[in-house]
Amino acid sequence: MDSNGIEQIFVEKDQPGQPHRGKVFAAIHAHLDDIPYYAGGLCAKLIREGYTGYIIRTTNDEKCGGQTTAENILSNEQEHIKMAAALGFKDVFDLYYQNHEMDAISSLDIRGRLILIFRMLKVDTVISFNPWGHGEENPDHWVTGRAVEEACWMCGMANDFHEHLEAGIKPHRVLERHYFYGRPGQPFNRVVDISSNIEKKIDAIVECKSQGGGNFGSRLRARLAKQGKRLPLLGNDDRTADREYVRQFLLDDDREYGKPHGLAYAERFYYIDQRPPAKSKVDEYVEKNAVPL
Amino acid sequence: MQRRKFLGRSMVTGMGLGGAAAVGPPPLAQAGQPRSPDLPTKFTPAAYANPGSKHNPFATPDYYQYTDDLLIERNNPGKPHKGKVLAAIQPHSDDVPLYCGGTVAKLIDEGYTGYLIRISNDEAAGKTLGYGVVQNEIDNQECAKALGCKKAFTFYYRNHRMDDCAEVEIRARLIFLYRLLQVNTIITMDPYNHYEENPDHLVASRAAEAACWMAGGGKDYPEHYKAGLKPARIREKYYHARSPQGHNLVNRIVDISSYIDHKVRSNVANRGKGPAGAAGSRLRKELASQGKRLPLLGNDDETADFQYVKHFLMDGWRNLGERFGLQYAEAFRYIGPPPDYRENIRAYIDEHAVPL
Numbered sequence: 001m002d003s004n005g006i007e008q009i010f011v012e013k014d015q016p017g018q019p020h021r022g023k024v025f026a027a028i029h030a031h032l033d034d035i036p037y038y039a040g041g042l043c044a045k046l047i048r049e050g051y052t053g054y055i056i057r058t059t060n061d062e063k064c065g066g067q068t069t070a071e072n073i074l075s076n077e078q079e080h081i082k083m084a085a086a087l088g089f090k091d092v093f094d095l096y097y098q099n100h101e102m103d104a105i106s107s108l109d110i111r112g113r114l115i116l117i118f119r120m121l122k123v124d125t126v127i128s129f130n131p132w133g134h135g136e137e138n139p140d141h142w143v144t145g146r147a148v149e150e151a152c153w154m155c156g157m158a159n160d161f162h163e164h165l166e167a168g169i170k171p172h173r174v175l176e177r178h179y180f181y182g183r184p185g186q187p188f189n190r191v192v193d194i195s196s197n198i199e200k201k202i203d204a205i206v207e208c209k210s211q212g213g214g215n216f217g218s219r220l221r222a223r224l225a226k227q228g229k230r231l232p233l234l235g236n237d238d239r240t241a242d243r244e245y246v247r248q249f250l251l252d253d254d255r256e257y258g259k260p261h262g263l264a265y266a267e268r269f270y271y272i273d274q275r276p277p278a279k280s281k282v283d284e285y286v287e288k289n290a291v292p293l
Numbered sequence: 294m295q296r297r298k299f300l301g302r303s304m305v306t307g308m309g310l311g312g313a314a315a316v317g318p319p320p321l322a323q324a325g326q327p328r329s330p331d332l333p334t335k336f337t338p339a340a341y342a343n344p345g346s347k348h349n350p351f352a353t354p355d356y357y358q359y360t361d362d363l364l365i366e367r368n369n370p371g372k373p374h375k376g377k378v379l380a381a382i383q384p385h386s387d388d389v390p391l392y393c394g395g396t397v398a399k400l401i402d403e404g405y406t407g408y409l410i411r412i413s414n415d416e417a418a419g420k421t422l423g424y425g426v427v428q429n430e431i432d433n434q435e436c437a438k439a440l441g442c443k444k445a446f447t448f449y450y451r452n453h454r455m456d457d458c459a460e461v462e463i464r465a466r467l468i469f470l471y472r473l474l475q476v477n478t479i480i481t482m483d484p485y486n487h488y489e490e491n492p493d494h495l496v497a498s499r500a501a502e503a504a505c506w507m508a509g510g511g512k513d514y515p516e517h518y519k520a521g522l523k524p525a526r527i528r529e530k531y532y533h534a535r536s537p538q539g540h541n542l543v544n545r546i547v548d549i550s551s552y553i554d555h556k557v558r559s560n561v562a563n564r565g566k567g568p569a570g571a572a573g574s575r576l577r578k579e580l581a582s583q584g585k586r587l588p589l590l591g592n593d594d595e596t597a598d599f600q601y602v603k604h605f606l607m608d609g610w611r612n613l614g615e616r617f618g619l620q621y622a623e624a625f626r627y628i629g630p631p632p633d634y635r636e637n638i639r640a641y642i643d644e645h646a647v648p649l
Contacts, residue, residue, distance in 0.1 A: 108458075112462055116469075162446075163469060163473070
């Protein structure tokens, strides 16, 4: 039994070829920097292994960026697009709910919107917050996580938002879920080896300048230059400085998560697989026991 | 009490005018309404008591205020609305048939493609909640057919509890439908109906109204556009009153004389709730058990249901029509397309611009 209460941890390594070709995943986060930190490596890995990925941000991130509220919304919006491109997402959705205030809005409205998107994109797999994860202090995280979880099964039912069918958007169940290991003590049953995708993860984090420390390296480099100093680690340009700062200082968790499994970098998830077996129990029973009339 | 006294007098006046088809005396609105002797002469009445109905509590509301630009919308020859889409939005299965069924049938007959959208599940009417929901679901479909609608939709929110729903979510679903169906015109309950006692009416109409302009914008629910939907430009709205209470602003009277039978049939289709449905055949059966019959009700259930509704339940709209020289009428607060402001500015520029 692991300290997080899960009996067995599965270590997911790189898979050769494109085993997920034809499948779709949606990464749903509340803020610009959630996916890059919690699941940037997994997203890059799944896309490399054949998934088509879409990213959905639920808030407008107006509280983060150190500018006016309006300027924060703009900078986070633009960085979200760049971050998504760095990880290889096919398209970006922004729902723009008010940052830090998602617990005041209608959960039904968010769920309805996610159901439409999941059906429209025919999402097979989601990556998001664990709606039952303890220690979550940010209401945007748990509101988003709950809406995602609820939308996953409802989007497979024809009587929920049946008007979607009129638009040719058919029910489609989401059968696999990866919930972030968002806070210390939250459960996880899967460790994903992201070592070969770490450069993509760094690429994504450096686009998170309004929040997430993406430009800390260049800022440090500039500050040191004013003092007549430099850090060789940060290289000779801002891009290198940002990337190397992230690698050196901001990926400690990923390194720690990998250590027990002999991996350079890893991310943790609570993985739920609801895919039905190829043959149901009834099918097996019928196969064994059916007799001619 | 005073209001009821005034209303009672008006109803008596209405009754004296006789049946639907009668040409009758000059309409009251033209002839001038008898004034209450209790109203001091220094006051000018600001609202007009409706003659209402002797038989149907769900006809016209207590009072109307008429605007000075009131227009009577008469039959339009041909199909002037061809290519346009109408959404009739009702909280309950009997709202559109009762309050605006004639106008819906008229607009569809004049070329509109019509859709009926019911917001609640009507669970509060029926033998059990389950039976009620099923019967009203059927009724909604049948009512849509009777009015000539292409399709009926239902959102199934719980009846009488819509104030517990998230209005933003109802609005979002309406925006989706407006965009999907490319709605040009809506007809629904007046969101500003004073003395409205039914929360479903208020919530549904507010959502319907707000969805109208948001459906045309690019920033509300942009994921709809990724799903292939297009913005909907809703440029016309017909708001109807509800009864018995109500105090509404009216700027459009629609002549529904040619469509009264459509309205009757859509009410007959409402078997799960409301005053119509199978009331005629039930009465016929009851009388037969007493060894009696009403010639009005004919010799079969279908005729009985139709005649019962037409004779007893349509008198509110008959009385309203008579005020305007019409056989039957429905009243609306109509909001039409706004002027083309940009075009007007361009026209000014064309006329007044001079060389530098």
